[in-house]
Amino acid sequence: MNVLGIDIGYSNLKLAFGKRGTEPKVLLKPAGAAPVDRLGEKIADKGKDDFLRVVVNGTPFAAGLSPDRAELWSRELHEDYPSTESYRALFHAGLLLAELEQVDLLVTGLPVNQYLNQELRTRLQTQMTGEHQVTPRRKITVQAVKVVPQPVGGFVDHVWNLKDASEFEESRVLVVDPGFFSVDWVLISNGELRRQSCGTSLEASSVILDEAAKQLANDFGGNVGRERLENAIRLNQTEVRLFGEKIDIAPYLNAASTKVGPIVATRLRESLRKENAGADIVLLVGGGAGFFEESVKEAFPHLKVTTPESPVFANARGFWRMGS
Template structure:
């Protein structure tokens, strides 16, 4: 059985794919997508090979490139993202990258506030299921689609990799998933989702990057921009250039996270007030986990705070586990 876990984020496209019964392969690509004619031309004239060319509604798109590469095309940063052509282009790119002609089970996630809307869940499920013309000569069929709350994937992935999972299975686990557009959280009690303690905050990684860029501008007189910081982090770089000077941006990210993180931590504490008992464990998943870990630990000083291994892939791996 071919299984695909796909996490189409606002910053990165994450995939986990392969046959059930084996360990999945994982891939990460930037979540930029735009009509093919909006791509800037390389001065060297050499053909690009760092992105994919796909079809969306019969039109050629490029996908899996840095969001700042497209000209006259706005990045999608809103709650209706799954209905956009950019999202569909990334979905088709994910199907291509899986190298599967048929996907028996596809599992994906939605931010918590969107997942709680059954119409949005059903729309995404219907959109992903069926036959897809991903390139002029390639069709890929998706037989079954399951949509889950985004952080649930990270929870399943973490528990799956534990030698002894009894602590997590028997506890009330607050799963916090900091993404680029939103920070989502769910409370899982004895393996069951507590809907009244789920939530979403828009004080996410993009806000931290914007704040860090502003702090750099205050010190050095120019705006490096959110996308340049985002690209540098994705490529594991520690410096960016501004006016010919190399700037180590780690301290600016920390200052920004120290400002934004407590806002989210307050929301987390408020969401647990609806419960008769608080959480026992906090689990951080998602690509922005490192930004928010200090604030979460400060907000819950008496709780064990765990972080998934390679948290950027946690949801996609968990989606694959659910499907397999």
Template structure:
């Protein structure tokens, strides 16, 4: 059975795919920029690594850094799944698998959007069926499953436990800090507790905006969110401001503390009606390092489990759940 775990984020596109008989699936991460081809800046140094895909017959460049796109809006809103950019990234994900036929695609939605049954049904219809992803390439997707985004991280964490039965009666909080939103789900006795799960918009993009403003205050120039985002993605420790290399770690730490406190307060508020304490917290997603300290402070007595290669945790869990 050929299964694809697809995490189409606001900053990164993550694909985990392979046959369900495989122990270690293939994993790919690309930037989540997408726009019509004529809105892509021409690269004069280095190779053009953009993927060219079709969306309703229109040629798009996909899986590129957002700062390469000109005069095309960055989709940073709750209707992301309804945009052409999202569909271009979906087609790019299919292209990267090199498959012509896929048994099941599993993907996630922010927790509050997952609760919208009409949205789940609409997204399933968009993803299922035959897709003309390039002029000469079609991909058939036979089945689609939509889950709450952090649930992938929970499945991935469970897979790594020596004895999963030890947490059968546990309350597990999965926190997924992404670029657009911080999502969390509470699982008690393995059941999804909707009333205590939710979404905060005080997410990684807000951390980067805050850090950029702090840099501007100290150095007189704002590097902008995109420059910081690219530096974090490439694991660079500095950005250029007026020709000077500025260490970003102190600014990211201060911004993370400020924004993380707000997000953690929202998580705690959603849990106020729970009678029992949280036994385990699983921290997943590309923004996990920004929020780890705040979560440890807010839930000082609860063990925190930071996912290995946290940016892939949800997509890995989607694949593991679909391949099971």
């Protein structure tokens, strides 16, 4: 049985795939996608493309590239992202990267506020099921699709890797998933989702990057831009160049996190007020976990705050494990 866990984010495309009974392979690509004719022409290096070529409704798309590569094409940063051509291009890219002729079960997630909308859930499930023309000469079939709240994938992945999972299985676990567009959280108690304590905040990683870019502009007089900071983080680079000078970005990211993080932490505390009992453990997953770790620890000083290894892959790995 071929299983694909796919997390199509606003910043990164994350995949976990393979046959049931094995350990999944994981892949990460930037979540940029645009028609091929919107890309700038390379001056040199006419060799291999650093993106995937797919088709969406007959239109050639480039997918898996940095979002700032496209000209006259807007990046999708809104709640209706799954219905866009860019999202479909990334979905097709994910099917190609998994190297499977047929996917027996695909598991993916939606931000919590979107997942709670039955119509959106059903639409995405229908959209991903069936035969897909991913390139002019290649079709890939997806037999079945399961859609879950995004942070649940990170919870399943973390518990799966524990030698003794009893602490998490018997506790009330607040799972916080900071992404590029939104920060999502769910409360899981005795293996059940507590819907009244789930939530979403738009004060996410993109807001932190915008704030850091603003502070850099105030100090150095030039606009680094959100995408350059995003690319630097993705490539594990600690500096960006502005007016010929290399600038250490860590202090600016830390300052921006300190400003934005407490806003999300306040929302988290408010969401738990509806419960008769608070959380026992906080699990931080997702690519933006590092931005919010200190604020979450300050908001819940008496709770254990845990982050899994490679948190950027946590949801995709968890989706795969749920499917397998």
